[in-house]
Structure formats: structure tokens, C-alpha cells
Amino acid sequence: TPGLPMTDWSLKAKIVSAWPNVFSDQQTEFAQNGDFSSPNSDGTMPQYWTKKGSGTTYSNSGRFINFSSVPSFGGFYSSGTDFVPVVGQTYKVSFKLSNRPSGGGGIKLRMTGPQSGSNIPYWDSAVFTANGIHSFNITISSSASVWSATSYAKKILFLASGAFTG
16 A cells, blocks of 8 residues: 555546536537626626617616517627527527516517628527526528628527517
8 A cells, every 4th residue: 555645646537427517618608798797888788788779778786688668679689709600500598588567579589690792691589478487499500581680690689579578
């Protein structure tokens, strides 16, 4: 037996199971400040997020964005590092919708690709109208719809579908 303390030794090991730990070198979060924890310089929106239209306000203390009479297709979008969706890739998305009154529209997530001519490709989630945590996957297919709002290329957007408060 070696003496204590051991000062010169080697160990050879093999991990045969790592459950429940699953490790990956792949990027897992694509939206900068996706938890809205850091405000922008004037405190009116989360850092790396921008209003689209009117009716959205930011609560830094609560780390949420409030929708108050947001017009259809209003909302907010990622404005940090460009997000470039990869065809064939599936992205898991999760967000919480709360304090939504009954009636009116809903909210959806839109991912946009790079500009191609005068359009950008996009992929939408379903429209969510119920309070709660919504988790879903968006798989980027080669057959995307196109949108002429090219200033929103390579972004992640949360958009009102119909006039929306929540």
C-alpha cells in the first residue's frame, strides 16, 4: 500500500453511465438574456431585446414583459447576436404566459432566417392563449413561409396574434 499522503499517483477510470447527467458541446441557449434578467441601458426593455410596435412594457424586478393592448404583429424581438436557424435542426422553446385576461388574441413565437432577395424565411409556433408554461419544439424545414419585413432577419420574435393584453 502506498504511504499517505499520496504525492505521486495515477488513476485510470471509465465512465460507464452518467445518468441523469447528459453532456453536450452544442450551444443550448440561442437568445441572449433570454430570462430578461438584465435591463438595457435605460431600463425600458431587457438587454438584447427590442419593442416591435406599441404596448409592451418591461418589469426589471419581475423579469417579464407586459403586453397592454398590443396590436396584431406587435411585440418584441431579439436584438443581440443574430440567430441563424439551421435547416433540419429542432429548437426547444419554453416561455411563461401569465395574467392573460379571457378573450382577445394570443401570442406566438417566430424565428426568422437570413434575408433572401426582398423576403426573409420564417417559422412560427402555434398561437398560445392560455396562462401557463408553454414548451414546444420548432423544427426548421427547408420549406418556410416568407415575410417581407427584412429588418427582422435572423431574429427571435414574440408577436401578438390579434389585439392582445397579457
